[in-house]
Amino acid sequence: MRAAEATFPSQNVAPRTRNFYLVPYLLWMLLFVAAPIILIVYDSLFDVDGNFTFANYGHFFTPVYMKMTFSSFWYAFLITAFSLLVSYPAAYLLTRTKHKQLWLLLIILPSWINLLLKTYAFIGLFGTYGAANAILETIGIGRQQILFTDFSFIFVSVYIFIPFMILPIFNALEELNPSLIDAARDLGASPWTTFRRVIFPLTINGVKSGCQAVFIPALSLFMITRLIAGNRVITLGTAIEQHFLVTQDWGMGATIAVFLIIAMAIIMILTGNRARGRR
Amino acid sequence: MNQLVRMMVIVVLLAFALMYGASALNSSQGYSGANTLTIYNWGDYIDPDLIAEFEKESGLKVIYSTFDSNEAMMTKIEQGGTTFDISVPSEYAISKMKEENLLLPIDKSKLPNLKYIDPSYMNLSFDPNNEYSIPYFWGTVGIVYNPELVKGIDFKSWNDLWDPSLRNQILLVDGAREVIGFGLNCLGYSLNDTNEEHLQQAKNKLKELTPNVKAIVGDEIKLLLANEEAAVGVVWSGDAAEIIDENDKLTYVVPEEGSNLWFDNMVIPKTAKNVEGAHKFINFMLDPEHAAQNVEYVGYATPNKKALELLPEDISGDERFYPRKEVTAKLEVYRNLGKKMLAHYNDLFLEFKMHRK
Structure with a gap:
């Protein structure tokens, strides 16, 4: 999907050979990127009984689905914002530690564990008689409902997405030339100004790709909405799952998927690298 | 090459x-x-x-x-x-x-x-x-509950679920036909009803249930109820049997208005x-x-x-799971409502899920 900038070194290679090397790549794109999208658009043009119709698109603009779209975007935004809030300082501190690769590995490690397994663990941790509530009780706050709230939903999602946010930011910070920071200090900039005028602008690309890597999957989350939010949070992903598995209204499911693809494309364009011209 | x-x-x-x-x-x-x-x-x-x-x-x-x-x-x-x-x-x-x-x-x-x-x-x-x-x-759909935690409510009727003392205490199974079904049942309609007006009434009735609903979950409902995460659950009879096996403080009842009988x-x-x-x-x-x-x-x-x-x-001899003939006579089997109606049931269910407390 992010193949827009794929350019091949065209100098010393004969054009024929070059085209030959392109074949597997093009085939892959055709089979696994273009074909599924075309199939989804095609499926979205049929109703439950298999008649050709545009009614699905009309149905999408009813209050139920509009509200769902709005809440999907809202939660995806919150998840991305909190992930960024946690990840940027974490990545910054990582670059300053002695054994960065080890620390980085430890942060990435949880993403090797199956997503469903981690989510189930949180049901136990956040339950009425779980570890989190036991702590709250011993410090005198008393038991709270944690599971099936907005808080638990965003907390677990942020926990799951953090590695995807830290990695690009960490790489951007690593590439940053430390002498630029020294120069800013020498010229009398306060730490805050240094961050605002030097560090942040130079790592903005890492932040952008981190936001893409979090916002786009967060938009179509579905399993966590049921397990952690107890279906109190309904996103477009939940609706797609329902339409494909329960109602078998593939047309409507595909229509929602088309809108998700459009939304993702817009986000990619908005956050895309526009720095190319400057280089 | x-x-x-x-x-x-x-x-x-x-x-x-x-x-x-x-x-x-x-x-x-x-x-x-x-x-x-x-x-x-x-x-x-x-x-x-x-x-x-x-x-x-x-x-x-x-x-x-x-x-x-x-x-x-x-x-x-x-x-x-x-x-x-x-x-x-x-x-x-x-x-x-x-x-x-x-x-x-x-x-x-x-x-x-x-x-x-x-x-x-x-x-x-x-x-x-x-x-x-x-x-x-075969089995039924009914209510599994913890008598210690719900004082004085015996769930003879689906309407007992709406009791204000049950705020945030109910877990529902994630099934459109089950939830819309008991919404229709407690209004006295058939759970195979396809009359639009009746369905809207059921939806509005369910909307009022929102403050009592803690969560709408899948198979995890067994684990959550057995751990006393909530006092009341709407479940299939077999799940209820498993829950009671885990935690014998709970019991199961099929409300009198009728419910689903499945095979x-x-x-x-x-x-x-x-x-x-x-x-x-x-x-x-x-x-x-x-x-x-x-x-x-x-x-x-x-x-x-x-x-x-x-x-x-x-x-x-357990009448909770092998109900007497008078009880089974009131139960209804789901009819195949067709894809269109099923999609409509699901849209109503989605709307119900989206109500915020």
């Missing part, structure tokens, strides 16, 4: 070699169509010891895979590419599969044990004369490769001793009269 071609040829050859190796290995262990039996069943819905016993008795190798919704199962069978010999759909799914010619007729002369089945579970509207399906388990029947999908073996398996499961053993493991109600006699009194 030559190297690339050579590499690709090697990969392709290797793939074919592996495919051949796998099929040779399978047939050497007897995994071919004629002496295997592929069973496609709900998760945790058979005593695994029975499968081992059947393998020993019949000499067939059983391949067991599971599904978690009728719809997912039907989609897989419809699309082909599978070799399921036995499946266990619910009643409305059976009538749908019949319509779409996804089932093979059952030869009753090969099922001598069929005589043990209680006639009142045979010849039901979804499959007249049991041409395509044989009863496996899971054994069928032979048209994808079957071993029809003979499938009949053998159905007959094996109909044997009273095997059926009784299966009940003790699974916990749902058996339609097998002889098996019921073999079961201890505390199971077979």
Whole structure:
């Protein structure tokens, strides 16, 4: 999907050979990127009984689905914002530690564990008689409902997405030339100004790709909405799952998927690298 | 470039070699169509010891895979590419599969044990004369609750769920037909109602339930209720039996207005490769001793009269799970409402889920 900038070194290679090397790549794109999208658009043009119709698109603009779209975007935004809030300082501190690769590995490690397994663990941790509530009780706050709230939903999602946010930011910070920071200090900039005028602008690309890597999957989350939010949070992903598995209204499911693809494309364009011209 | 071609040829050859190796290995262990039996069943819905016993008795190798919704199962069978010999759909799914010619007729002369089945579970509207399906388990939808935590409420009526003292105490099963169904039931309508006005009334009634609903969950509901995460749950009877097995403070009741009565029947999908073996398996499961053993493991109600006699009194005499005739008379079986209506039920259910407290 992010193949827009794929350019091949065209100098010393004969054009024929070059085209030959392109074949597997093009085939892959055709089979696994273009074909599924075309199939989804095609499926979205049929109703439950298999008649050709545009009614699905009309149905999408009813209050139920509009509200769902709005809440999907809202939660995806919150998840991305909190992930960024946690990840940027974490990545910054990582670059300053002695054994960065080890620390980085430890942060990435949880993403090797199956997503469903981690989510189930949180049901136990956040339950009425779980570890989190036991702590709250011993410090005198008393038991709270944690599971099936907005808080638990965003907390677990942020926990799951953090590695995807830290990695690009960490790489951007690593590439940053430390002498630029020294120069800013020498010229009398306060730490805050240094961050605002030097560090942040130079790592903005890492932040952008981190936001893409979090916002786009967060938009179509579905399993966590049921397990952690107890279906109190309904996103477009939940609706797609329902339409494909329960109602078998593939047309409507595909229509929602088309809108998700459009939304993702817009986000990619908005956050895309526009720095190319400057280089 | 030559190297690339050579590499690709090697990969392709290797793939074919592996495919051949796998099929040779399978047939050497007897995994071919004629002496295997592929069973496609709900998760945790058979005593695994029975499968081992059947393998020993019949000499067939059983391949067991599971599904978690009728719809997912039907989609897989419809699309082909599978070799399921036995499946266990619910009643409305059976009538749908019949319509779409996804089932093979059952030869009753090969099922001598069929005589043990209680006639009142045979010849039901979804499959007249049991041409395509044989009863496996049946059950109800009702309320499981913890009497210690809900003071004085006995859930004789669905309306008890709306009691203000139950704020944030109810877990619902994630099923559109179940939830919209009890919404209709508590207003006195049939749970197969397709009248738009009645459905809207049910939706508005359910909207008022929102403050009491803690969560709408799937299979986790068993774990959550057994851990006393909530005081009340709307569940299938078999799940209730499992929950009570885990935590005997809870009890189960079917509200008086009526509820859903469901059946899971054994069928032979048209994808079957071993029809003979499938009949053998159905007959094996109909044997009273095997059926009784299966009940003790699974916990749902058996339609097998002889098996019921073999079961201890505390199971077979439990009116919560084997309700008396007056109660079952009020229960309704889901009718296949058609895809359009099912989609509408789901949209209403989605709307219900989206209400914020």
